[in-house]
């Protein structure tokens with residue numbers, strides 16, 4: 001019931017990042033960015049509150065619940081192309097994201 005109201009997943013989601021080809025688990029109600037950082041993944045970020053755009057990521061597949069309105073930070077072109085803000089996105093399903101700046105060392 002709660003998940004239907006708020007659209008959140010009730011089980012962990014798997015997030016795969018391309019082109020680095022890494023995957024990690026996001027627990028219910030956690031953002032993509034916080035989960036990545038908790039697992040020592042060097043996800044590009046700065047403000048963590050949806051205002052800088054550093055965590056901009058292209059949603060290739062899956063669905064997210066967005067905590068804030070990304071149109072204040074992303075351009076219309078970015079939104080049309082499927083970009084989301086990882087710091088403001090909670091997975092509703094498993095996700096595939098494209099994050100060219102994320103490098104595995």
Ligand code: FES
Nearest residue numbers: 048052053055087
């Ligand atoms: S870290 Fe600044 S918008 Fe996500």
